[in-house]
Structures are given as structure tokens and as C-alpha cells.
Amino acid sequence: MARALEGIRIVDLTHVLAGPVATMILADLGAEVIHIEPPHGDDAREFGPFAGEPGKNRSAYFVSLNRNKKSMVLDLKQEKGKQLLRELIAISDVIIENYRPTTMSDLGFTWEEIQRINPAIIYASISGFGHDTPPEYSSLPAYDIIAQAYSGFMSITGPEDGAPCRAGASVGDIFAGHQAAVGIMAALIHREKTGQGQYYDGSMVDGLFSVMENAVVQHTVGHRIPKPLGSAHPSIAPFQSIPTRDGWMVIAIGNDSIWKRFCAVIGREDLSEHPEFKTNSLRSRNRKALIEIVEKVMVEKTSRDWSRILERESIPHSPINNIKQICEDPCIEHRDMLADIDQPQMGRIKIAGSPLHLSETPGEVYAPAPLLGEHTEEILKNLLQYADEDIARLKKNGVINSG
């Protein structure tokens, strides 16, 4: 199939997560992503789970983030490595990195210098607190847990009266990655019209701050500080996870008529007109007492039995699938959300596919992740027109991978 970003070349200086998520999205849409790695490789190559020959530590985590990309090894500590990077910048549409804010300029690649090399280029950076930020922030580390904690996201996630929890996936990195992809595509659209390049200055803390939906206005307008609610909804009840005989499930009783049906199903018609529970606002106010009653009933049957019963009465509910269960779900299969990939040194493995279901130019997993430096020679020869003897010299001097 056609790919929307075919013909767009991206110099990808990212590592581990936020940056690689951005370039994964763009590569899935067809951009040519050249992942520049230091001689020891992207740190994510060391992270489990591992596949293939035991003891060789071949990271399936790296594969899941770097499918569809090319890998080129460059030692940017050497002047010749920097020179090769300049040559790549000159022939690319986008350069992206997620080092600490000072790293690129310390290497000599300020935005001014990058523009000088290629005035139409789009330069995207992702960092914990942004490049243009108060000076004391720019040296802070950008771990996902720090973005989740600093942004306020963690203060609204977790049980009602317990320890603050992270979202189980690294949403600090992953939202920043999605937003960088959006920023880069906006810049591509603008460049198409004007020929003008530009600079995207992404921050993981900004990214999470911007997705906290009603939490921000709860404070700025409502003058209250939102707190974690476990799985409960601030103003609808019962609308949360409930234990059953063999696990947990979610019920989502969104209005009073669903509540009536629910009361009938659990054999407690008395509750539907009860002065403490008959309207949603009463149920929200008396949530603790309500949930105690609901829990007592629901713990008597298995999740599967409840699903069948609630289904029949069109009462919104959901199993709380674990990762095995969702991976085996017919809906994931039908929508091709688990991609089979023939990964060198690993064999056939399954990774999460692209959610970008476009009819003409869908996001796709069309190539495996690259081995470290797999495309170095190809890029030197075909894109930068280096001769074999030059490449041999670069190898010898450790500017690129040894092959």
C-alpha cells in the first residue's frame, strides 16, 4: 500500500523511549528513519524481555520500538563522526533527538548550526522539561517516573488513600512521543506551503500537563485539588472496578435507568428507589456505602458469569483483561494489532502493531528492527556517495561500526 510519509528522511538521534516512539509512528507511516546509534548501541538494546539465543540479550523491547527503521553507527565524539552527521542533516527533512538539553549544542549542533547546514530542516527535540525552560530545570533528568511525578499526573493516579502510583505504561515518554510526531507533521505541512523549516521543543512535563483533562480546571476554576480515586469516577457511581468471585471487573452505571436495570439484575429492586441511592448524584455522594453493597453481591459470582448477565441487560461493563487475555482477544486479532515480524537473530515474534488504521495509507509494520549498524554502509554508499576505501578507513578508525 502507499505510505503517507514516503520520501521523508529523518535523522534519528533518539534513544530508549520518548524519541523512539515519535520516530516509530513516523516510520510506521512510511518515513525513512535513520536511527543513528553510538558504537555501543541505543541503551534500549540492553532492556528485556529478550528473545532468540539465550544469554545473547537480544531485546524484544528494542524491536517493538524500532521496527521499520534503519540503523547507522556513528561515533559523534570523533570529528569525522560529526562531519558525517552534518552530511546527513544536509540531505534530510527532519532531525530528532531526546538527549539532555545541552548535549546537542555541546556536540556543536545548535539549532543555528543545524539551520546553517540545511535551512529547510525540521529539528525536533524532546526533553524532560523543555529546552527553553528556567536554567535550573534544563539539567534535570527526564525519566518517565519523574515526568509523571512532577507534572501532577501521579497525584491523581492510584488508590484513594494509598501510595501514589505510576500509570503502568510510560505515559510521560509516550505522550511526548505522540506530540512530537504531531509537531513534526505540522511542520512538514507548513514547509510544503512555505519552504520554511522550524524547531520543535517538546517537554515530557508539558505533554502530561496538557492531557490531564479536567484536573487543571478543577484547580484553576473549581478551586479544589483533585486526588486519586482508584478506578472510580469523580461524579458517576457505581462506575469502577469491583471484585468478583475470581478477580475484578468494571461496571459503568452511567445513568438512573441503567441503575434500575442493574438493581433488578442483582435482585435488589429496593435500591432503585432507595432515598440514598436512587439518583446518580445521591449514589455519588453515598459511594462508600453503595460500593459495600455492590461488592457483597458481585463477589458471589465469577466475572464471566457477571459478564453474561450484564450483557443480556445491556448494562455497560468490562472484564479487566490481563496482557495475555487482551493479546488473545478476537478484537485484537481482527484489527491486526499484533504484528508478526521475522526478526533476524530472534525468529518470528509478535509485537504491538500500529493503531493508525487509514484506508489508503495505514500505519504498518513492514520491516524488522535493524541490527546495530546494519545500514551504515548502505547509507554511506548510496546516500552520501562514499567509496569503499573511505568506508574501510572510517571502520578502521572506529567512526562507524566495524561491520
Add this chain to the structure above:
Amino acid sequence: MARALEGIRIVDLTHVLAGPVATMILADLGAEVIHIEPPHGDDAREFGPFAGEPGKNRSAYFVSLNRNKKSMVLDLKQEKGKQLLRELIAISDVIIENYRPTTMSDLGFTWEEIQRINPAIIYASISGFGHDTPPEYSSLPAYDIIAQAYSGFMSITGPEDGAPCRAGASVGDIFAGHQAAVGIMAALIHREKTGQGQYYDGSMVDGLFSVMENAVVQHTVGHRIPKPLGSAHPSIAPFQSIPTRDGWMVIAIGNDSIWKRFCAVIGREDLSEHPEFKTNSLRSRNRKALIEIVEKVMVEKTSRDWSRILERESIPHSPINNIKQICEDPCIEHRDMLADIDQPQMGRIKIAGSPLHLSETPGEVYAPAPLLGEHTEEILKNLLQYADEDIARLKKNGVINSG
């Protein structure tokens, strides 16, 4: 400043959250978003927190999601309302909706019909489980909590041995919204080259499934089912939230040399060479015992005192800011992440700004959210060339708002 999506017109049939997030992103980038609302308005107009005159229920939540958009009221239950929608589709670049999968076709707007009206249009839908999905899924409700539960996201979020928790923000809706924005922009780029429109079929469950990073390969490759870990990291320790004398904070001891400095700071140099704790893999394995020791020390000082001490030794850490604290943080101020907006009927309020910091075409909050139907007449007159007497008739028949 210039805006990347200036000149792009979007017919926005969305409501509440996933769809409105997508069109918020596109409107922040300059697209002309015409939010079509039923006569009673988008349900989000009823959701708190409220601002302005007490008792009037003017939703700041709605404002935070719909800044920069126009509002037009259309009664799509009337044939004339459908006719007006057809006329809008004919002159727009994008149409987007997040109804249940059957709603648009029941109204007569199948993808085939939309294409017939405007062959170059991009049609984006967002639903809980997708339009192209096994039949038993297409009628399921698409609440955020159901997407978080069904996708497996909730099974990895929450305390280690407690109830499954939601991420505190509606990440099921919000990732789907970001992904739809990406899909639409990819389609715009493809259309620019080919003239071809296309159909985007977004699913909230796919969206979350695709962002669970290592959880999926943990199962498909590692053959284990990941579980919730509170705030802890699966393979680094200590790297989590810890209680202090007056609250909680995060410490992120990413490697053994940071661990050594941390041991010195807490006056427990003995631990840095301790046979159970001296390397990260030992600390991960013995995390329970480790955290008990760390907690005993950290509970003796306040979070602020610890911050000062850890700062001095360059030990990664973070406060767990609540929403008030992050809203008042200098970094949010510096990066203009709280936008002041003059909102009719509400006055000056603060909402979260755009994280799309582009140097030439930044995402911006440049206009307030529309009153219900505020732009109906303007659109009928200027875009669809309706005469005053026609508009009066439409009003009288309740096809549009009464003005």
C-alpha cells in the same frame, strides 16, 4: 504567528472527549473546526467544574477542550439538518465523529455516501473497539474506563497487591484523540500529493494496546504476564515513590554509582557494599527489604529537605506535585502551559495550553470556546451562502439554534 493548518476546514461531529481532543489539537494548529452540536449541545457542556454565574452550569471542562473552535447547531434528526451537513461536507477537508459505530450510517452518512458528496474528503471515526471489528464488539460502549480495563492497561496500573486502578486522566480517550490527529495529518499529507481522500478507523482499545510498551512483548516473548507495580520499576531499584515526613516523593537511583552517593547521603555507607544491595540487580531482587530500609530513613525529613540534599549530590528525584503545585510551578509559567482565556459568560479563566512548541507555527490558544450555536448564522451566510429569510425559516423549524 503563522499556523500550520490554516485553510483546513474540519466538520466536527464529536462529543465529550476522544474526538474533541483530536479536533482541539488540530484547532490549536490553526484548522477551522466547526463543531456541529445537537440542539441540546455537546454533553460535555454539562460537566463540571463550572465557572461564571453560579447555578448556570457553564462548563470550564468544555472550554478547556473546545477553545479555538466554532459551534453550529444542527438537528440531524430532520432531513433539512442532514442536507446542511451534506453541504458542509462538500466544502470541507475533514469530517470527524466519535459516535457509536452504527450512528453515522443510521443517519445516512456511510463512508460511501460521504465520499460521493466529496471524493477528496478525509473521514475520521473514533470508537471504543473500531468500526471494522467483530460484530459483537461494535455495539459495546466506549467509556474511558472500559477501554482502560479491556485493553489490559488497568491490569498493569495500581498498587502491587490491591485493586486495579485507572490512570487518573482518561488516557483511553486522549491517546485515541492524539492518534486520530496523527492519522488525519498523515491523510492530509497524502492528499496533498495525490488528491485522494481516505477513511481513518480509530479505536480506543487499539490506541491503549499500542502504548503499553514492554508489557506486550513481556507476554508474547517473555511468556510472563506483567502485573501492577505501584510506582516501582520492574528492573531498577530504588526507583519509585517513597513516603517522607510530610508526603511522598520519587527517587530514581538509576545505577550503582548513584546508589553509592545515595548511601552516603542517608548515612548508610554500609549498604553500598552490602551483599544484598550492592548492585542494581541485587537491589531489584531484594526490593521489599531495600524499600523498608529506605522508607525508615526518608520518613525522618520533609520532601523539601530531601530535595535540597539530593539535589546537591545530583541524585535523581522529584516531588510528587499535586495539581495546584504544578499549576504554580515556574516551568509551567515559563513555557506558557497555562493559557489565560477571556471566556464569554465566564470571564478570565486559566486552562492547560498546547504542548506543541513549534518555533514558526506553535500550537496556541487564540480564541475562546464557542457558545452553543454561536457561529451557526455566520457559517450559513458566509460558507453556505444562505439568505436571511432562509435562515429565519431554519430557525423557525428548529433545524438550527434559535439564535
